[in-house]
Amino acid sequence: MAVQTPTRTSTTEARHAQEPPRNGPPWIEKWGGLFFVAPFGVLFAFFLLWPTVAGLWNSFFNTSLAGVKQEFLGLQNWREMFGDPAVWDSLKNTLVFTAMSTPPLVIIALVMALLANRKGLLGWLLRFSYFAPFVLPATVVTLIWVWIYQPGFGLVNGLLTAGGFAEIDWLNDENRAMLAVVITTVWWTVGFNFLLYLAALQGIPEQVYEAASIDGANGRQKLFRITLPLMSRTTGLIIVLQLVASLKIFDQIYLMTDGGPNYATRPIIQYIYESGFTSYRIGYASAISYLFFAIIVIVAVAQFKLFSGKKEAV
Amino acid sequence: MSGTVERRFTFPKVAIIVGAVLLAAVWLVPLLWAIDTSLKPEPETTQTPITWLPGAPTLDAYQSVLEQGSILRWFLNSTIVAVLVTSLTLLVSVLAAYGFSRTTFPGRRVLFGILIAGILVPPQVLIVPLFQEMSGLGLVDTYWGMVLPQVVAPVMVFVLKKFFDGVSRDFEDAARVDGATRLRIVWSVMVPMSRPILVAVGIFTFIGAWNNFLWPFIVTTDPSMMTIPVGLANVQGSYGLRYAQIMASAVLGGLPLLIVFALFQRHVVRGVGDAGIKG
Numbered sequence: 001m002a003v004q005t006p007t008r009t010s011t012t013e014a015r016h017a018q019e020p021p022r023n024g025p026p027w028i029e030k031w032g033g034l035f036f037v038a039p040f041g042v043l044f045a046f047f048l049l050w051p052t053v054a055g056l057w058n059s060f061f062n063t064s065l066a067g068v069k070q071e072f073l074g075l076q077n078w079r080e081m082f083g084d085p086a087v088w089d090s091l092k093n094t095l096v097f098t099a100m101s102t103p104p105l106v107i108i109a110l111v112m113a114l115l116a117n118r119k120g121l122l123g124w125l126l127r128f129s130y131f132a133p134f135v136l137p138a139t140v141v142t143l144i145w146v147w148i149y150q151p152g153f154g155l156v157n158g159l160l161t162a163g164g165f166a167e168i169d170w171l172n173d174e175n176r177a178m179l180a181v182v183i184t185t186v187w188w189t190v191g192f193n194f195l196l197y198l199a200a201l202q203g204i205p206e207q208v209y210e211a212a213s214i215d216g217a218n219g220r221q222k223l224f225r226i227t228l229p230l231m232s233r234t235t236g237l238i239i240v241l242q243l244v245a246s247l248k249i250f251d252q253i254y255l256m257t258d259g260g261p262n263y264a265t266r267p268i269i270q271y272i273y274e275s276g277f278t279s280y281r282i283g284y285a286s287a288i289s290y291l292f293f294a295i296i297v298i299v300a301v302a303q304f305k306l307f308s309g310k311k312e313a314v
Numbered sequence: 315m316s317g318t319v320e321r322r323f324t325f326p327k328v329a330i331i332v333g334a335v336l337l338a339a340v341w342l343v344p345l346l347w348a349i350d351t352s353l354k355p356e357p358e359t360t361q362t363p364i365t366w367l368p369g370a371p372t373l374d375a376y377q378s379v380l381e382q383g384s385i386l387r388w389f390l391n392s393t394i395v396a397v398l399v400t401s402l403t404l405l406v407s408v409l410a411a412y413g414f415s416r417t418t419f420p421g422r423r424v425l426f427g428i429l430i431a432g433i434l435v436p437p438q439v440l441i442v443p444l445f446q447e448m449s450g451l452g453l454v455d456t457y458w459g460m461v462l463p464q465v466v467a468p469v470m471v472f473v474l475k476k477f478f479d480g481v482s483r484d485f486e487d488a489a490r491v492d493g494a495t496r497l498r499i500v501w502s503v504m505v506p507m508s509r510p511i512l513v514a515v516g517i518f519t520f521i522g523a524w525n526n527f528l529w530p531f532i533v534t535t536d537p538s539m540m541t542i543p544v545g546l547a548n549v550q551g552s553y554g555l556r557y558a559q560i561m562a563s564a565v566l567g568g569l570p571l572l573i574v575f576a577l578f579q580r581h582v583v584r585g586v587g588d589a590g591i592k593g
Contacts, residue, residue, distance in 0.1 A: 030419060030420070031419050031420075032417060032419070032496065033413050033416075033417025033418060033419040033422065034413070034419045034421075035413075036409045036410060036412050036413030036417060036496075036500075037409070037410045037413035037414065037419075037422075037425060039405070039406045039409060039410070040406040040407060040409065040410035040466075040471060041410070041425065043406060043462060043465055043466050044428075044429065044432060044466050044468065046447075046462075047444065047447075047462055047463040047465075047466050048432050048435060048440070048463075048466045048468070049428070049432070050443075050447065051440040051443035051444040051447055052435055052439075052440065052443075054443040054446070054447070055439065055440065055442065055443040058442075058443060111337075112337065115330065115333065115334035115337065116334065122331070122334075122335075124579065125338065126334055126335075126338050127579060127583060128575070128576060128579060129337075129338035129339075129341045129342050130337075130338065130341055131575065131579075131582075131583075132341070132342075132345065132572060132575065133341065133344075133345070135521055135525075135568075135571040135572060135574070135575045136525070136567075136568040136571065136572070137524065137525040137527065137542060137543035137546070137567060137568070137571075138525065138527045138543055139527065139542070139543040139544070139546040139547050139549075139564075139567065140543075140546065140564045140567045140568040143348075143546060143549065143560055143561070143563070143564040144344050144345070144347070144348045144561070144564055145344065147347075147348070147351065147557055147560065147561060148344060148347065150557075152360070153359070153360045153361060153364055155343075155344075155347050155364065158364035162364075187341065187344065195582070195583055198583060199583070199584075219326065244436075248436055248438055250438065250528060251527045251528060255527075255547060269438045272438070272439075272441070272442070273441065273532075276441070276442040276445075277442075277445075277532070282442055282443075282446065285442045286442055286443065289438075289439040289440075289442065290439070292436070292438070292439060293435070293436065293439045296434065296436050296439075297434055300434050
């Protein structure tokens with residue numbers, strides 16, 4: 001993740017600098033590399049750079065989706081945004097979702113990796129079970145879970161009533177809907193963090209454990225004194241990746257609750273979507289997009305600081 | 315029973331295995347419940363108390379879902395989109411990564427800086443201006459409209475460039491002495507040497523493209539152009555409350571990638587390690 005190679009690259013370049021040119025005429029030698037970058041560069045310019053700039057531009061105008069007339073508004077969209085309670089409510093929902101979903105998505109992933117780090121058929125079966133939901137499309141996941149949360153004959157409520165408990169109308173209860181979405185999300189996406197942890201676990205040399213065994217360490221000591229400390233950098237990486245992923249929440253909530261009941265789960269991206277595609281207010285949607293963008297950049301910069309600092313320590 | 319201490323099944327070891335299997339069972343239950351429901355006759359799905367296994371298993375639900383036909387069309391669309399996205403992403407990313415790793419041209423550092431900055435831009439931020447752009451280009455409700463924005467994956471270029479940086483230049487120099495062009499070197503030296511990371515990038519690009527919901531949802535309005543995730547979003551409404559049919563379409567929609575994952579588990583697991591941790 002972290003950028004750390006400029007010194008190495010420049011020394012290898014220096015070593016090869018005295019190579020005689022072998023790529024044809026001098027202008028090809030000088031500019032030829034650009035052709036390798038060009039196909040990606042053109043797509044990047046068209047479908048990433050341009051919309052990024054256009055979004056910022058639009059946020060200063062009163063643009064509708066029809067895009068016929070544009071009226072310069074200056075900072076009016078931005079001022080409206082900061083005074084719009086729906087912006088703050090949806091931002092709060094996004095942050096609540098992030099705060100609720102990140103801890104289980106990290107802790108359960110670590111537990112799963114410790115459990116599934118074994119060879120043979122059992123290892124294969126465990127890895128398959130833990131990761132399988134991750135490969136499903138959001139829609140398949142939500143179809144299944146809406147059915148599971150169904151009042152009356154859904155699986156969860158069926159079990160609750162069979163056990164003598166009262167039914168919960170998960171998705172229509174303002175106080176439970178977010179929890180229901182978080183449970184679904186943990187089930188669906190924990191597999192990715194699980195694989196990151198598993199890769200890190202498999203990277204620990206076997207000799208470390210053998211040496212510890214010779215010194216008389218038991219299983220618990222190996223876990224707490226060797227494995228978990230060696231996992232700390234991976235944990236940092238997973239937490240940051242997860243924070244960014246959780247902040248981008250949209251699919252599950254939109255498909256399961258449509259932001260309801262009574263907007264109790266509507267995330268900021270859904271509000272961007274509704275401002276742009278339901279209210280047709282391109283300029284306003286763009287301003288909110290940039291507010292969200294700023295939050296992601298802050299998290300990412302914090303991540304970079306965290307990791308460039310940590311790298312020296314390890 | 316073996317004699318050594320390590321091999322004996324001690325209580326903690328058994329407890330760990332039981333815990334691992336129980337957790338796996340919890341994770342599989344929703345999937346099994348979906349399959350279970352899809353095999354029930356329609357009236358049995360809404361029975362209380364709930365029944366565990368269908369009294370008389372039937373494939374009726376699958377038959378009606380397939381007869382309506384749209385799911386096959388969505389399969390086709392998803393396949394076309396995911397294959398195009400994966401192959402184009404690999405193509406342009408490998409070329410760009412080689413360009414940034416091995417060639418020098420004026421402005422290379424600046425361009426790479428812009429690419430790194432591009433990693434930070436969440437696709438969700440771009441939906442509105444990108445849709446405007448696509449309708450301007452007449453690409454709404456087309457495969458290219460769905461595919462092209464997904465091909466721009468700066469993080470893949472970054473991962474591949476870092477990998478290429480670590481590949482020894484000796485092979486390349488040898489090929490050059492033999493008169494190979496740089497394009498030839500990319501194809502017959504760099505690509506074979508980076509096969510594991512390319513498989514990893516390919517698998518994750520494919521899963522991402524197959525499962526992508528937001529962008530295809532925005533850029534398609536015509537049901538015949540929808541991909542599986544987008545098409546299935548409307549299923550709840552169109553089938554009413556026929557849960558066996560809804561679950562049958564969910565199972566059909568999830569099956570292809572589950573099979574792919576079961577077959578390529580080793581590559582997926584190792585790929586995450588290569589791309590995620592070292593990248």
